[in-house]
Amino acid sequence: MIQGCTSSAGKSYLCAALCRALANEGYRVAPFKAQNMSNNAGVTPAGLEMGRAQLVQAQAARVVPDVRMNPVLLKPEADTRSQVVLLGRANPGLSALGWRERKAHLWPHVQAALHSLLAEFDLIVIEGAGSPAEVNLRASDIVNMRVALEARASVLLACDIDRGGAFAHLLGTWHCLTPEERAHLKGFILNRFRGDPRLLAPAPAWLEEQTGVPTVGVVPLLDIPLPEEDGVWAEDQGPSASASSAGGFVAIPRLPRVSNLDEFAPLGPLARWVSTPAELEGARAVILPGSKSTAADLAWLRASGLAGAITRVAQAGVPVLGICGGLQMLGRRIRDPHGVEGGGEVPGLGLLDLETEFALGKTTRLTACTDAETGLRLHGYEIHHGQTVSGSGVQELVPELLWRSGNVRGTYLHGLLENPAYLERFLTWAGLTPPVPLASLDARLDAIAERVRVSLDWDFVRRLL
Structure with a gap:
């Protein structure tokens, strides 16, 4: 032991x-x-x-x-x-x-x-x-x-x-x-x-x-x-460890209850964890990560000024990707009628025409799908209480799993960027060169x-x- x-x-x-x-x-x-x-x-x-x-x-x-x-x-x-x-x-x-x-x-x-x-x-x-x-x-x-x-x-x-x-x-x-x-x-x-x-x-x-x-x-x-339980990788990725603003980087808000953060390790030195709007300057892409307390972390995002800053860079054409809780934040509304996260209803950022309601049951499964946008076969996993429905203003690339509106995308698929071909495609949209890939986990x-x-x-x- x-x-x-x-x-x-x-x-x-x-x-x-x-x-x-x-x-x-x-x-x-x-x-x-x-x-x-x-x-x-x-x-x-x-x-x-x-x-x-x-x-x-x-x-x-x-x-x-x-x-x-x-x-x-x-x-x-x-x-x-x-x-x-x-x-x-x-x-x-x-x-x-x-x-x-x-x-x-x-x-x-x-x-x-x-x-x-x-x-x-x-x-x-x-x-x-x-x-x-x-x-x-x-x-x-x-x-x-x-x-x-x-x-x-x-x-x-x-x-x-x-x-x-x-x-x-x-x-x-x-x-x-x-x-x-x-x-x-x-x-x-x-x-x-x-x-x-x-x-x-x-x-x-x-x-x-x-x-x-x-x-x-x-x-x-x-x-x-290695992926670890305590998020040591994220703690080590400060501005000094990230790519320079001149070369561009991928901004990831450091949510107080961020989850599954090891899935961003394939970004390597391109990843930069941000806590203020000023730190977003120079970002070539933004990823809203998962959260164990989505509504509370969305409130933090607004209080920090990052919510408005992310909306502005999205409107300027910068690629934005939301994963799980991040996806829910990008939508128009989040409802919690059963009190899964304390209850209530909050408006989202409105960058995707989606509405989410938390169910008592939790979806947990390994998932494989084909992305209609890229044609790529994707593998990952889902862990979420949210049930998300789309409106007419968003394209559903994979039913109940992956959505897009222009340069803004959202998904329930954790591990999306651990698919090398999709990582390359995402970074190409951002005008960034993929880093040297990690050796296989084995x-x-x-x-x-x-x-x-x-x-x-x-x-x-x-x-x-």
Whole structure:
């Protein structure tokens, strides 16, 4: 089991590497994370929703994704409210319960999913969440040491040394564990290290003297991207990381509840996340991303001034693409009669002659279609409560899925830009040259697995199996 001193310590990345490395050695491996909190989700072949990180880890393990690998998914809708997705389906009753009240209802499902996977596979690579040192959450824990104890798992604790304070993080986390929990902690991993590992001495030996736990790996900072649950890719894409305004870029509003943001990774350095109208200047295209709180994020878009700015650049002929929640925002009206996002009705931007109404049920499915505009065969997935109907002022390119009015397009198809031919076509409309494409996900997983394997004491890891 990989746990972390903090969120964004690289747990998902390390688990994907371990899944692929162990699968390469002939083990039947499955990933497992009891509870995710993320709006970066995807869809299994069975049409069920689960965390994006576990979908990637399943591919790393070369197994079919199964919601038992992520039985509980929490999708934040506000600072104090999340939608609970249990075994791939949104559960309104559990969503209405308080954080601590949910444990009694969720833990039996976590146990059942964990033990069924343990019975079917040789090895389970388990990912923790946040930090096991959050003692205020110990009583309601269903994802960190509670799972380690249930599975009798060996735990490797990772920290992000690039952020500084690594040895204090590791020692402090160890001190916060109970004696029973410490017995499962077998090693420390220094993750995302830059420089000469010899300069770390004598700190690893000192840490082992304090805790009795060895440091079993120093993993370098790897420039091999993977889709992750926490949106690390988006956090790294500031103006300094983007293409210059002179060369043009694709502007993506940084919505407060943005979802499925990893689908924009194929844009590479052309992507620029924007929060103000001034940052939109020089954009050759605009993409309105998905949102877990569409009406609230539309209000933010208006308050920030971006709504008006996007309308103006659209009227000037700049290509605009809305995906899922972004599509709904581009329409004329959004209705929420069942209170899926709190209820009410709000006007959209009016750039597409569409109206959306949120249904109680959620559409979750893998989708393949042919775009009537380009003739391209497209593949992706859908996750939405919205049911959208079109008026006479918009062209329906794919029924109930893809619409166009001039230079403005909207779709429910997540992963649209992960279709290389469509990405090239979209960037051509914007007058931009497509970036060098990413290597295939399988190739990246193989590369990461090998780099992580040689960075760990692999014989030590094998003895834990």
